[in-house]
Amino acid sequence: MNSLLNRQQFTIDPKKRNQFCRSLIQTWEGLSLPTEKEESYRKFPISGLDWKELGFDPKEKKTKIEDFSNSVEKDLVSETILDDIFVLLQQYLPKDYFSYLSVLQSPGIEFYICEDGLVTPIDSSLGDEPKFSFRIFYVPKGKFSQIHLKTQTNHNSDSLHLKSGIDVFISDKDSHVEILDEENYDEDLVQFRTVLLLSKENTSVKYHHFPFGGFRSKLLLHSHLLGNGAEVTVDGVSALGKRNLKDLDMEMHHHADHTTSKITYKAIVTDRSHHVFTGNLIIPPNLKKVVAHQESFNLSLNKKARAEANPKLEVLAEDVSCTHGATVGDIDEEQYFYLLSRGLSPEESKSLLVTAFYGETIHTIGFNEEVKLDLESSIHTILVGGK
Known part of the structure; x- marks a missing residue:
């Protein structure tokens, strides 16, 4: 399927990638493996994970930074745009252990230029070794794009395995993008994932999330509405069975006037599965004409299954319209x-x-x-x- 991307997919110049990674080292050295005492991980049983089985030592804070005398291939996006993107990432990359780990341990930065009407399905598979990935999807000014992420893992051994990744979606001025993010994971996967949405002036972003499978999954979604007129809609459905645990944190950060956001997320749990949804709308003082809504609907099909909803609001401005709601119930x-x-x-x-x-x-x-x-x-x- 990657052939469909044609010239719109490339790996960023390793020298540029290394320069960016070096700018993160000081912050990275101050981060430690999270515990259940931290708000974002209070429902995720991170202390019970067997890191030896996962083939990863969280105490070894390695980074993949090497010196290259020459670029391996020419970047297909201007250096100015790349510099702007790295500045945004330095500012808005969540200061979370696994977000930084994904950036610094990934073998390279996969970059996708998403232009008019381009559908970009991405397939990937895993073996037993831990995998780290860092991808950037850039929608140029005034363009419309549909992005289909279809990730699948395959695993044949009896042990658990680890995946940590970060996907960044940057919508330039006056652009429109619709993202369908579908995860199909094997029952032995432990996953930590960050999704970062950065939306500039007069952009429209629709993000649909459909995670299936896995053993333990932690998702941090941070959406930043950076320019006037930005609109972001996030929705999705988690369908959980067996002993699957999914812990989702979704935050909408409004930074400009006349911005609109909405989260509508559904979870259906059966067997002994457990779903946790935490949503937060963050609106600082002095913003005007901001509209933000958040809804979480949860359906349980088994008495031993669990679904939790934790809606939050951090609204410090007055000229806003904000609502939130949550339901948890049976058929x-x-x-x-x-x-x-x-x-x-x-x-x-x-x-x-x-x-x-x-x-x-x-x-x-x-x-x-x-x-x-x-x-x-x-x-x-x-x-x-x-x-």
């Missing part, structure tokens, strides 16, 4: 018995109600019908079995 009994009364079997009734719960989110995606049907099939299989 509606009245709706269930109504369907039974209309002649549907218990399995058909349950399937119909579950499909209705997540279907609205899928229908808002602007990708083709085949992609939507694949998503529906993945969720359906995890929750109620194959069709």
Whole structure:
């Protein structure tokens, strides 16, 4: 699939990459492995992870920085744009251990230029060794792009394995981008992931997140609305089964007037799975005409499954419109018995109600019908079995 990217994909000049990494070293040396005492990790059992099994020693703070006499290939984006991007990253890269680890341990920076109507599906697979990745997706000024990240892991041994990555999406002025982020992971994966959305003036960003599988997953999503008129919408569906744990932190940082953000996230849990959603809307003083909404809907299909929602607001400005809400519950009994009364079997009734719960989110995606049907099939299989 990478052939579809053609000339729009390249690895940033190693000398530039090394220069950027060196600028992070001082901060990196002051970071330590998080514990459950920290707010962002209070629900994630990080102290129970066997790092030896994962093949990683968090006490060894290594960085992959080497000297290169020549560039391996010519960058396809101007040096000025790259410099601006690195300045943004230095300012907004979350000061989180795994965010910095992903940058400094990755073998290189994968860079994608996302132009008009370009769909960029990305496939990757893992073995037993820990993997670290750092990708930047840049939407040029005035362009429209659709980005499809489709990540899959394969693992054959009985031990757990580790993946730590950061994906940065930068929308330049007057651009529009829709991102479909689909994760299909094996049952032995422990993942730490950062998603960073940086939106300039008059941009429109839609980010759809659909994570499936894995053993333990921690996601930090930080969205920064940097310019007047920026709009960011985040939605998605987590479908969890078996003993899967997913812990999601999603933050919307408003930095400019006339900005709009919305988070609408759904989780469906069954078996012994556990889902944690924490959302935060951050609006500093003196901003005007800001609209921000946050919603979390959670459906449990098993008494042993757990879903938690933690909505937060940090609103210090007055000329704003902000709302938040969260629900956690089982299948509606009245709706269930109504369907039974209309002649549907218990399995058909349950399937119909579950499909209705997540279907609205899928229908808002602007990708083709085949992609939507694949998503529906993945969720359906995890929750109620194959069709």
